[in-house]
Amino acid sequence: MPETPSPAARPQRWTRRRVAIPAVVAVAALVAPAVASASAAPSPRPAAAAETARHHAKPTIVLVHGAFADSSSWNGVIARLEHDGYPVIAAANPLRGLDNDSAYVSSLLSTIPGPVILVGHSYGGAVITNAAAGHANVKALVYIAAFAPDQGESALGLTGMNPGSQLGAALVVRPYDVTGGGGADGYVDQTKFRAVFAADVPASTADLMAAEQRPVALAALQGASGVPAWKTLPSWYLVAGADQAIPAATEKFMAERAGAHTVVVPNASHAVMVSHPDQAEDLIVEAARATG
Numbered sequence: 001m002p003e004t005p006s007p008a009a010r011p012q013r014w015t016r017r018r019v020a021i022p023a024v025v026a027v028a029a030l031v032a033p034a035v036a037s038a039s040a041a042p043s044p045r046p047a048a049a050a051e052t053a054r055h056h057a058k059p060t061i062v063l064v065h066g067a068f069a070d071s072s073s074w075n076g077v078i079a080r081l082e083h084d085g086y087p088v089i090a091a092a093n094p095l096r097g098l099d100n101d102s103a104y105v106s107s108l109l110s111t112i113p114g115p116v117i118l119v120g121h122s123y124g125g126a127v128i129t130n131a132a133a134g135h136a137n138v139k140a141l142v143y144i145a146a147f148a149p150d151q152g153e154s155a156l157g158l159t160g161m162n163p164g165s166q167l168g169a170a171l172v173v174r175p176y177d178v179t180g181g182g183g184a185d186g187y188v189d190q191t192k193f194r195a196v197f198a199a200d201v202p203a204s205t206a207d208l209m210a211a212e213q214r215p216v217a218l219a220a221l222q223g224a225s226g227v228p229a230w231k232t233l234p235s236w237y238l239v240a241g242a243d244q245a246i247p248a249a250t251e252k253f254m255a256e257r258a259g260a261h262t263v264v265v266p267n268a269s270h271a272v273m274v275s276h277p278d279q280a281e282d283l284i285v286e287a288a289r290a291t292g
Contacts, residue, residue: 066122067216076277098223
């Protein structure tokens with residue numbers, strides 16, 4: 001049975017408690033002004049909020065891939081842009097027809113608030129040339145080894161403007177059926193893909209790109225361009241110096257005609273954004289800063 005505290009002990013405990021209460025009140029009196037002062041002072045801005053504000057202050061970069069590719073071809077560029085704080089959308093180019101593909105990208109642009117830098121690779125260049133029309137938020141066009149057609153020109157016609165393209169000899173045509181009709185798709189022969197499309201890309205990567213390539217409807221390459229947006233928008237152009245799909249001479253011609261700020265990457269293949277993502281990203285950032 002527990003021992004009952006003696007009457008003498010109880011007053012001692014009560015006394016200790018009564019002594020402790022004034023001490024707590026005193027501490028509270030000292031702390032309260034500090035708490036009030038801290039609550040009155042503006043709290044420091046969280047780092048995450050500052051980063052979000054910085055991120056959204058920059059234009060959205062919209063990347064449009066070309067034929068025989070998909071959005072993964074921009075992976076290296078996207079990683080660098082996002083590291084530098086740019087919001088990025090890699091559009092899924094349908095590759096079904098120039099008018100159709102341009103309308104699709106145009107509809108995407110209509111959903112993006114704020115300024116946009118529109119970037120195209122290869123056939124994607126023809127798409128952005130048309131898709132930018134009517135969009136005041138598009139501030140610049142960036143062509144990465146891309147078609148920059150004038151009105152009435154086609155990707156197929158520009159490919160044959162100068163000698164050097166190996167694309168025609170590497171093309172594999174496969175008919176396709178869809179509800180209400182059909183057509184013909186073009187692929188790059190997988191055994192020739194690296195030589196024609198990605199000669200400076202590691203063989204293992206080029207093999208994956210060849211297997212994953214998205215075909216283009218041949219009608220898309222034959223589609224005539226409308227009034228080009230590069231006539232009213234500032235443009236930048238990256239020339240792939242050893243391109244075997246679009247001859248470098250044709251790329252330089254299109255860049256000069258558009259009055260583009262031009263960079264040449266010597267010995268670069270058509271898949272220059274895969275093999276040289278730093279140079280591709282540098283040009284995009286240059287366009288963003290110049291028009292921001």
